[in-house]
Amino acid sequence: MEKEFIEKLDRFILDLSDKRNEIPVLNFVLEEQGEITDEAIKIIAEKTGIWDLTIKNTINFYPKYQKKKYFELTEIVYCNGRNCIERTEKIIDELKEVIQFNEDGLSLDGKFKLLTKRCFGECNGGPNIEINGLLYNKINIEKLKLALKI
Numbered sequence: 424m425e426k427e428f429i430e431k432l433d434r435f436i437l438d439l440s441d442k443r444n445e446i447p448v449l450n451f452v453l454e455e456q457g458e459i460t461d462e463a464i465k466i467i468a469e470k471t472g473i474w475d476l477t478i479k480n481t482i483n484f485y486p487k488y489q490k491k492k493y494f495e496l497t498e499i500v501y502c503n504g505r506n507c508i509e510r511t512e513k514i515i516d517e518l519k520e521v522i523q524f525n526e527d528g529l530s531l532d533g534k535f536k537l538l539t540k541r542c543f544g545e546c547n548g549g550p551n552i553e554i555n556g557l558l559y560n561k562i563n564i565e566k567l568k569l570a571l572k573i
């Protein structure tokens with residue numbers, strides 16, 4: 424990255440009223456450079472104090488930033504419908520003993536995202552958990568770990 428652009432980026436970040444929001448910075452870099460490189464992420468992290476993992480997660484979330492995908496995000500959607508919730512919550516609690524999640528449901532390593540759905544319409548097969556769009560019936564912690572390859 425050119426020294427001139429790094430200085431421009433520096434000024435842009437200094438002028439921001441909210442330095443904890445990476446979105447305007449990513450937009451700026453994308454407009455100016457056409458892509459967000461690892462070097463850009465490092466510089467943004469240094470100058471804003473935002474974790475580079477957080478920046479990478481944002482890049483993963485918004486396709487327009489993804490010149491390069493940093494890692495695959497596995498979505499774990501557990502049923503919180505009346506027939507499943509007690510059992511799925513127990514399984515998710517067991518999962519949280521293995522994987523640490525932040526309050527947004529994103530794992531600290533950025534590889535897994537926890538979501539919920541109110542009933543998959545397969546109550547008889549419950550407890551139900553969907554992983555990247557594939558529904559697992561009668562799931563338990565062992566099956567879940569196997570499916571997640573952890």
Ligand code: FES
Binds near residue numbers: 549
């Ligand atoms: S309540 Fe879980 S599938 Fe219906």
